[in-house]
Amino acid sequence: MEKKSMIGAWVTRVYDPEKAAGTLKFTDDLSFGSELLYARAARSTIPCGKIVNIDYSEALKVPGVVKVIVGKNFPIHFGIYLKDRTAMAVEKVRYIGEPVALVVAESEDAAEEGALKVRVEYEEETPVFDAAEAMKENAPLVHPDLGSYEHVSFVTPVPGTNIAQHFKIRRGDIEKGFEEADQVLEESFSCPQIAHAFLEPHACICLQDPVSQEVTIWSTAQSAFTLRELVAKGLELPLHKVRVIAPPIGGGFGGKAGITVEPLCLAAALDPDIKGRPVKLFVPREEVLTTSWVRQGWNTKVKMGVKKDGTISAMKVELVFDTGTSAEYGANPVRSAGYTSMGCYYVPNIWTDSYGVYTNKPFGGAYRGFGLPELMGGLEAVVDAIAYRIGMDPIEFRLKNLLKPGLPTCTGMPMPPHALDKIIKKVAEKIDYHREEPPVRKGWKRGKGIALAIKAPAMPADASSSATVEILGDGSVKVLAATMDMGQGAYTAYAQIVSEELGVPMERVKCYYPDTAAQPYDWQTVASRSLWSMGMAIKRACEDARSQLLALYAEYWQCNPEEITIEDGIVKCPKLGKAEPIDEKTQNGFKMPDGKYKGGPIIGRGHFVPPDVVYPDLETGQSEKSVVHFTVGAVGVDIEVDPGTGEIVVNKAVAGYDAGRVISPLNVKCQIEGGTVQGLSAGMFEGIYYDKNGKLLTPDFTDYKIATTMDVPWEIESFCEETPEDPSPYGNRGVGEHSMISPAAALGNALYKAIGIRIHQYPFTRERVYMAIKAAERGEKDFWG
Amino acid sequence: MLAFELERPRSLQEAISILEKFGNRAMPKAGGTDLLMWMKDRLVTPEVVVDLSLIPDLAGVNFSKDGLRIGAMATCTEVLESAAVEDHFPALRDACLSHSDWLIRNRATVVGNVCSAVPSGDVMPALYCYDATIRIVGPRGERSIPINKFILGPRKKDMIAGEIVTHVFLPLPEGKSSGCYLKLGRRNALDLAQVGVACVAIDGKNGREYRLAYGAVAPTPVRALEAEKALQGIKAPDDALLEKVSALAKEAVKPIADVRAGVEYRLAMVGELTKRAIDTCVERLKEE
Incomplete structure (x- = not known):
């Protein structure tokens, strides 16, 4: 009987019982004894201005307050792509809520009370809140020193402006492309900033040893090693003197990638008067949006040339991302959207400008999909709108212009193999797209819509992974792979790989949460890269461990390694009739026929770096291989709208992606369902709003609304196609983020079908939909309010 | 949240005397689902929080031929699960069911929703329709006041220091x-x-x-x-x-x-x- 493969097996997720029982320890659960100090930020009350004076004398009088630290005590710029951010405002504040001082105390209450007593005197300056305004000449500059900030080579800020990042695509002849068109149409869509809304707010504890100067950080971090690197660079410490321990995190979605709230805590832990005592910074929910990043607001404008037969001849794309006060991480989603700005279509002549623009608001950065929900939220609405305007079926229009395998993307890279055409047809069939059905609810309006998704891992060309696999003395296996399993199920999939490769039961494989002092390097848990990149490293580590074990057994049993198998933890040589469970010999050494011991603990090593990515040219965006791979997919929704209130109910959502190979079907299904709900939630409810002075109106869940179980679709159907990827551990490619990319656009397209008016501004709240219906009744075709 | 003292009186008299003693530095707490949020946001900063949950007189939902008495500690869930409420006061049942979610409804009280006096309080429109009266005890004894006279504005109500709302009363609709x-x-x-x-x-x-x-x-x-x-x-x-x-x-x-x-x-x-x-x-x- 053929052995059942663990690749593609439906298995139980690891770590779920501990999570359900509440015994798994998160960062905030850790105990540090009475040595622990607590930090709390005092925050700016104005959106823009110079700090004239900070008076914290009253804060120091609060019993328990140990010290107050201000920005100029810790002026280090930290950051991953563009170092425009300090832990606290130094000289100048740039948004309401920016930390201006840090109160450190013996208790959390004292720190909070102290923070309330810090008084700051400002000289107010003119703020700018709107990205379009901020791009204008003579707009007030959020970062007058932009030209002096350090940044990576593939990020291109424009000093002397508010443009933190400008990514360009110049492919073909754009003018000629428009001349060849029979129709040239323009459309635009926009969306406010939104929030990750992870269950666990940020927390970290930092400690510096006064003698060795070594720094230890316990943090709610997605990416222990990148955090280590950025801290080490900022503090000018060697890597081995920074240790990052990342306990399990309660959701990340990009909001805990790179370096987030840690510098604020380090400002206290490194203070000469505090050094040696651990300092804890817990960021309350109400302060999350002003301490770490949100998803950038965006405006997508597309001018499209289309021929009579529906072929796209040219596309001019302008993407404006409102990155708030920092583009430290946010510069890269701007780039990611830019080099994918063709969407899922072949566009022979394309001109794209993707801008990240500073404004005096909390800052934007990584969020599930990383530039692509932003791009496709616009582009898939544009494509749909244009299909209707030229009188073509939206699905036919998409299929006609599909970026088929081998055709060049906007960077010139040939599109790798995929099954998107099949996926589109399947999704359309599953929601019965072409059949107009009466509404289920009396008096409501029904509509169906579809949108396509595409995304490549957005990461530096040399983002690497490594892992070790140690076969323990009883045949169980210890896997060190510094991915953060934040709910996506990485450790379950890794256990499946190890079980498959080593022939041990999955229940006997254990993956540990990241600790840079114990585990080998991995860049970050982002970009849907883990099961691909770390998957390669783990598979190679397994191969290494297995060949070590087989070589020892071959000598021990006096046979060839090829004659030995491992099944269910039993090492067998059918030829010799031998079979035994893996035992202490793998740890202590094998006593060979010559009487001598050989071996010792078996540790397999594996590493991986993408071999051939070339950064796009800074002027044209062209590159023979701009990204490692693309994952494509489509989502369709069948919805109904209550015309009396604007309420939307999603009857059914269908989502399909080309995963290459599904390793962990349960996790893939969960990811698709979760991302679909998250995307629909963003489309229906989510937006971060400010008053006219830049004060946040939606700091917590009272007014920042995400979908509850009462708001999710009645039915979600997911499926995967499997066109293999190469290189890849099993043909699999990233699929974690993709389900978040296009549900909102599909919803908008279905809404248009239902109510006959195109809404150009996300989210589609009940109020906005109601107002649009009223406008439609007046005969309007577009709603911008 | 800033530090506070928690008092847990076991009788109405004890509660009244604590509230009277501390004046506007003290606040009563029933379910606490609004109060604790407001304290966290520093909208209110009581030094003393007086928990009413151990006072027997404030518990329960009681129905008689005259109408419905909802004690200050009766939760939204208790009210919406009452057969009398379902039979005679369905608007109130709907209101309780529309309030927040099951977890919060198990703690939040109907009287607390009234006393919070926020314009969006879910139970209040129903109580206005049912001509509810608010029953209060305080240092100067008991009084009764129609709900529309009790609510004065956003987070403002006709109460003085030391007073406690013991229950609301809803007369049985005549017909x-x-x-x-x-x-x-x-x-x-x-x-x-x-x-x-x-x-x-x-x-x-x-x-x-x-x-x-x-x-x-x-x-x-x-x-x-x-x-x-x-x-x-x-x-x-x-x-x-x-x-x-x-x-x-x-x-x-x-x-x-x-x-x-x-x-x-x-x-x-x-x-x-x-x-x-x-x-x-x-x-x-x-x-x-």
Whole structure:
């Protein structure tokens, strides 16, 4: 009987019982004894201005307050792509809520009370809140020193402006492309900033040893090693003197990638008067949006040339991302959207400008999909709108212009193999797209819509992974792979790989949460890269461990390694009739026929770096291989709208992606369902709003609304196609983020079908939909309010 | 949250004396689902929090031939699970069911929702329709006050230091009745009302009588008395009358624009939900 493969097996997720029982320890659960100090930020009350004076004398009088630290005590710029951010405002504040001082105390209450007593005197300056305004000449500059900030080579800020990042695509002849068109149409869509809304707010504890100067950080971090690197660079410490321990995190979605709230805590832990005592910074929910990043607001404008037969001849794309006060991480989603700005279509002549623009608001950065929900939220609405305007079926229009395998993307890279055409047809069939059905609810309006998704891992060309696999003395296996399993199920999939490769039961494989002092390097848990990149490293580590074990057994049993198998933890040589469970010999050494011991603990090593990515040219965006791979997919929704209130109910959502190979079907299904709900939630409810002075109106869940179980679709159907990827551990490619990319656009397209008016501004709240219906009744075709 | 002292009196008298002693530095707590949030946001900063949960007199939901008594510690869940509430005060049941979610309803109290006195308080429009009275004890003894006199404005109520609301009382409608509460929020659970409409219809001595009350569209809940008058005696209002009634209802309210909704939408929804609420009540009376 053929052995059942663990690749593609439906298995139980690891770590779920501990999570359900509440015994798994998160960062905030850790105990540090009475040595622990607590930090709390005092925050700016104005959106823009110079700090004239900070008076914290009253804060120091609060019993328990140990010290107050201000920005100029810790002026280090930290950051991953563009170092425009300090832990606290130094000289100048740039948004309401920016930390201006840090109160450190013996208790959390004292720190909070102290923070309330810090008084700051400002000289107010003119703020700018709107990205379009901020791009204008003579707009007030959020970062007058932009030209002096350090940044990576593939990020291109424009000093002397508010443009933190400008990514360009110049492919073909754009003018000629428009001349060849029979129709040239323009459309635009926009969306406010939104929030990750992870269950666990940020927390970290930092400690510096006064003698060795070594720094230890316990943090709610997605990416222990990148955090280590950025801290080490900022503090000018060697890597081995920074240790990052990342306990399990309660959701990340990009909001805990790179370096987030840690510098604020380090400002206290490194203070000469505090050094040696651990300092804890817990960021309350109400302060999350002003301490770490949100998803950038965006405006997508597309001018499209289309021929009579529906072929796209040219596309001019302008993407404006409102990155708030920092583009430290946010510069890269701007780039990611830019080099994918063709969407899922072949566009022979394309001109794209993707801008990240500073404004005096909390800052934007990584969020599930990383530039692509932003791009496709616009582009898939544009494509749909244009299909209707030229009188073509939206699905036919998409299929006609599909970026088929081998055709060049906007960077010139040939599109790798995929099954998107099949996926589109399947999704359309599953929601019965072409059949107009009466509404289920009396008096409501029904509509169906579809949108396509595409995304490549957005990461530096040399983002690497490594892992070790140690076969323990009883045949169980210890896997060190510094991915953060934040709910996506990485450790379950890794256990499946190890079980498959080593022939041990999955229940006997254990993956540990990241600790840079114990585990080998991995860049970050982002970009849907883990099961691909770390998957390669783990598979190679397994191969290494297995060949070590087989070589020892071959000598021990006096046979060839090829004659030995491992099944269910039993090492067998059918030829010799031998079979035994893996035992202490793998740890202590094998006593060979010559009487001598050989071996010792078996540790397999594996590493991986993408071999051939070339950064796009800074002027044209062209590159023979701009990204490692693309994952494509489509989502369709069948919805109904209550015309009396604007309420939307999603009857059914269908989502399909080309995963290459599904390793962990349960996790893939969960990811698709979760991302679909998250995307629909963003489309229906989510937006971060400010008053006219830049004060946040939606700091917590009272007014920042995400979908509850009462708001999710009645039915979600997911499926995967499997066109293999190469290189890849099993043909699999990233699929974690993709389900978040296009549900909102599909919803908008279905809404248009239902109510006959195109809404150009996300989210589609009940109020906005109601107002649009009223406008439609007046005969309007577009709603911008 | 800033530090505070917690007092847990076991009798009304003890609670009153603590509250009187500390004056406006103390605040009573029933479910605490509003109070603790407000403390966290520093909207209120009591030095002493007086937990009422151990006082036996404040517990329970009791029904008699005169009406319904809801004790200060009765949770939304207790109220909505009461058979008497389902039979005689369906608008209140709807209101409790629309409040937050199951977890919070297991803790939040109906009286607490009244005492918070926020314009969007879900249970209040129903209590306005049922002519509820608020029963208070304090250093100067007991008093009783109609709910619309008790609520003075956003987070303002007619109470002095040392006073405690012991219960609300809802007289039994005089005649066969039906009722409903329709809530519009931004999503289907765990939200504050953008507009809340309670409607009660009673077949009394003088024929069919309607009561309409609104939440989240004025500084306090409001009754639409003119709209009620226009409906008086009519068992099957037609579309024209419903249009007129919803126009009158819009005149009775005075919504503001905030991050939750704009004025135009709130007014439109007052109109829409008024029609739906009346329809529902008329249908529910037919069914019985």
